[in-house]
Amino acid sequence: MTDTATMPQLVSFGRRLRRFMADRPLIPLIILLIILVAILQVLRPGIVNERWLANTAKFAIPLAILAGCQTMTMLTGGIDLSVGTVATMSAFIMATQIVNQDPTVAFLLAMMPAVLIGLVNGIGVGVFRVHPLIMTLGTSLIGTGFLQVYQRTVIASGARIPDFLNWLGTGVTYGFPNALLLFVPVAVLIVFMLNRTGFGRLLYAVGDNERAARLSGVRYWQVITALYVLSSLLAGITGLLYIGLIKAPSLSLAEPLVLPSVAAAVIGGTSIFGGRGGYTGTIIGALILTVLTTLLTILQMPEGGRRILFGLIVLFVTAAYLRIVEDR
Amino acid sequence: MTTNPLPQSPLLDATGVTKNYGAVAALRTASLSVLPGEVHALMGANGAGKSTLVKILTGAIKADAGRILIRGQQLDIRSPADARRAGLLPVYQEPALIPDLDVLSNLRLTGTPVEPFRAWVRELGIPDLDIRETARHIPLAILRVLDLARALAVEPDVLLLDEMTAALPANLAEKVLEVVRRQGDAGRSVIFISHRFVEISALCDRATVLRDGATVGVVDIEPGVEERIVEMMLGTRIEKTRVTARAANDLAVADGGRPRLSVRNLQLGTKLNDVSFDLANGEVAGVFALEGQGQDELFAALAGSIRPTGGTIDVDGAPVKFSHPSDAIQAGIAYVPGDRAEALAMQRSVRENIALPFSAALRKWGPIRMRREQMVVSSAIARLQIDTRAQGEVQRLSGGNQQKVTIARWIAAGARTILCFDPTRGIDVGTKQEIYKLLRELASQNKSVLFYTSEMEEVQRVCDRVIVIFGGRVVDTFPVEEADEAALMRAAYGLPRGAKADVGILAEVKPGSSAEAAS
CATH class of the missing domain: 3.40.50.300 (P-loop containing nucleotide triphosphate hydrolases)
Structure with a gap:
């Protein structure tokens, strides 16, 4: 880290700045977030107020949790594309089962497909070495199919959003969205897990050099199976939160969040090749994407143009960020 | 010419x-x-x-x-x-x-x-x-x-x-x-x-x-x-290099008892044929071989990376079957591969790399006791004198320091037997000396080391005994005093020992008989 110290006079300011950024990758992200908010304030003076902040947080939170799933899987060199389907399934099952069931039973039923899909993903990737992209895409499609079958069986009973989820998803207490009650513990847990637990260490180690991990006695399939089950569980919980926010159960409820969740993790500095990254960056990445969406919405462009611009900005930001941070 | x-x-x-x-x-x-x-x-x-x-x-x-x-x-x-x-x-x-x-x-x-x-x-x-x-x-x-x-x-x-x-x-x-x-x-x-x-x-x-x-x-x-x-x-x-027998050698003999590691008739496809030898506590045993004579497979089998197709491995007198490196680690046997890129998570810190084996087992997945880990890692770093100026990412370390990290990991984990495969390949002379010294120290603490090297000089510097492998067989074993370069070279090419005049060039090398002579 201090090899710049050997020849200080030769190191230009730009290089020192880059070195600084490389050691603290969060700083450029935070700067970008502040710039986006500033642009928003300039375009619509007064828009950035307490209500707007709470609203942004509400929409950023489900994205941030799903992006947490991506962060963890990407650290091992994987990806979890089934999070959208899992979240949708949990939400849909919860909303339909709550009509006739006890809330606890409905909750357990809602989390069942999450555990199942996570287990199948984990075994497929960890034991049978199917590529995570294919594996999770496959289980995602299968899950969607099952959901369609399930929908026919409950068509008569209808659906209802439980009050608690409604409160959690949309409620605001003293200016703070209630969703933070869920998000803060989840975020703390993920950050703690990645930095301070054996399991977290293994995620990084397996993603950096699987062979080295193996020679150190790590059993790959155990780590991967646990990881994908955990990822699916988080996705399931996100689904419950999201249905409280959107309030309209559908068969593609959380699907639009899947690719942004990958983008948030990548923008946050997690390498899709594994071994590098962390959750704090991902959270800021999710905030950036949410603010960006608002920004594009107020530009009053047609939907198509908005998407094109969104894609371009994500591409540009990611490429630029990696150039700044990857100091080598 | x-x-x-x-x-x-x-x-x-x-x-x-x-x-x-x-x-x-x-x-x-x-x-x-x-x-x-x-x-x-x-x-x-x-x-x-x-x-x-x-x-x-x-x-x-x-x-x-x-x-x-x-x-x-x-x-x-x-x-x-x-x-x-x-x-x-x-x-x-x-x-x-x-x-x-x-x-x-x-x-x-x-x-x-x-x-x-x-x-x-x-x-x-x-x-x-x-x-x-x-x-x-x-x-x-x-x-x-x-x-x-x-x-x-x-x-x-x-x-x-x-x-x-x-x-x-x-x-x-x-x-x-x-x-x-x-x-x-x-x-x-x-x-x-x-x-x-x-x-x-x-x-x-x-x-x-x-x-x-x-x-x-x-x-x-x-x-x-x-x-x-x-x-x-x-x-x-x-010219003959004179090597004196080591003190540790006597210690190993005095220890008598069971060998730490006992390999019998080990077989692996066409690569290993009938390899048998013992590794005593407190001993550094050298493995000397030309390239591709089965030494890679021998080390991989002992480390639990690949399963042998035949033969037995005993650890402290009890038979073992390794199906994963973690089984070997459980038995106190650690493998330091020749290629550092194979052993290190290059983007991670020195500390994480050294502590990696600690978290491997399922029951160690919980919160890490950071203080204790810091202490164990620091003492391993101090023992190997690893230059930690660039410890944030192992890939920024020099080759010699990287190699030290791969060894430090197993010192910290307290492995009783270390399988070192050409650990000094491509590193500077100073670090080489430190590694030789370390291996001798380990032996003096009654740990055992199996040390493959392609440099004859290292055999004499570090080992108590040399096992020579040729064509997937142990063709000779001799104490380091007799392991001068000519003897090693002859053995490595499968030539019978001390039979210069009697054996014509067309004489078949009979691995069985020389292995017997060795044991």
Whole structure:
């Protein structure tokens, strides 16, 4: 880290700045977030107020949790594309089962497909070495199919959003969205897990050099199976939160969040090749994407143009960020 | 330098071939002259420059200086295709057929005539080859023979065979040698690279010996010449290095009792045949071998990376079966691979790399006790004197420091037996010394080390005892006092010990008998 110290006079300011950024990758992200908010304030003076902040947080939170799933899987060199389907399934099952069931039973039923899909993903990737992209895409499609079958069986009973989820998803207490009650513990847990637990260490180690991990006695399939089950569980919980926010159960409820969740993790500095990254960056990445969406919405462009611009900005930001941070 | 000038002009004549990699000279003034109709052996110890010379001759890399004449014409060989046009065709150790194509498509790809190929395949002892078979499904030994047949089918002037008989069963090897011999009778030349004196004496007319990147001699193959060849390969280092027995050696003997590790009749495909030895507590046992004699497989099997196909391993007298490296680690056996990139998570910190084995087991997945970990890691870092200025990412460390991290990991984990595979490859002299010292220290703490090295000097510096492996067998075991360089080199080439005068060059090396003599 201090090899710049050997020849200080030769190191230009730009290089020192880059070195600084490389050691603290969060700083450029935070700067970008502040710039986006500033642009928003300039375009619509007064828009950035307490209500707007709470609203942004509400929409950023489900994205941030799903992006947490991506962060963890990407650290091992994987990806979890089934999070959208899992979240949708949990939400849909919860909303339909709550009509006739006890809330606890409905909750357990809602989390069942999450555990199942996570287990199948984990075994497929960890034991049978199917590529995570294919594996999770496959289980995602299968899950969607099952959901369609399930929908026919409950068509008569209808659906209802439980009050608690409604409160959690949309409620605001003293200016703070209630969703933070869920998000803060989840975020703390993920950050703690990645930095301070054996399991977290293994995620990084397996993603950096699987062979080295193996020679150190790590059993790959155990780590991967646990990881994908955990990822699916988080996705399931996100689904419950999201249905409280959107309030309209559908068969593609959380699907639009899947690719942004990958983008948030990548923008946050997690390498899709594994071994590098962390959750704090991902959270800021999710905030950036949410603010960006608002920004594009107020530009009053047609939907198509908005998407094109969104894609371009994500591409540009990611490429630029990696150039700044990857100091080598 | 030709000792026996013949009237013919050489078919291939390379002189003054030089190749530098940065400051390292891989070849300096190497020469090789091959006569028509000759089978010519190319010999040299590990790192003498054989493979560099071969790569230059076949156009895989370009020489910095030197002259290569083929049939008296100077040719500029820039690519393997150029070499092929000039009539020079190699058959390498690794099979060269494209695995996903069938044999016929592979032949078309290289423009090899099919009928002569079939004829050669039959000649080489494979009567029933299905030419439509996908290369992937053909066993390795057969693939190597097919590579040879493919080369023979285009009738090259000079055929270059690199360890041709290495992975072959005896009946195929015999056929191959027969065909190669006849190749010479037909007026074509063969350059034959081999570590096996038995084959060389049966097959070759002359041998060129390389040492430290230079040609040190060309000899006619005649009875008794292997002594001269060994001397040439060793050069001035032939004088006996005196090594005194170590104190730790006595300790190991005094310990008596059960050996820490006891390997019996270990077998692994064609790579390991019947390997047996013991490793005592408090001992550093060296494994010395030429490249590719089965040492990689031996270490992998002991580390639990691959399962042996036969034989037993006992740890502290109790039989074990390793199905995963974690089983070996459980038994206190740690493996330090030669390639550091294989052992380290390069983007992670020194601390995480050293502490990696701590978290491996399922029950250690919970919160890490950071203070305690810090203490254990720091003491390992201090013990190995790792330079931690760039500890944020292991990839920023120097090679020597990286190697120290791979060893520190197992010191911190308290492994009782360390399998070190060529741990000093490509690192600086200072760090080498530190590693030697460390291994001796471990032995004095009653830990045991199995230490593979390709440098003879290291055997004498570090080991109590040397196990020599040749062709997947333990061919000799001797205490370090007797392990002077000549003895090691002879043993590594499978030559029987102390039988210079009695045994002619054509005498078969009987691994069984020498292994008995050793134990």
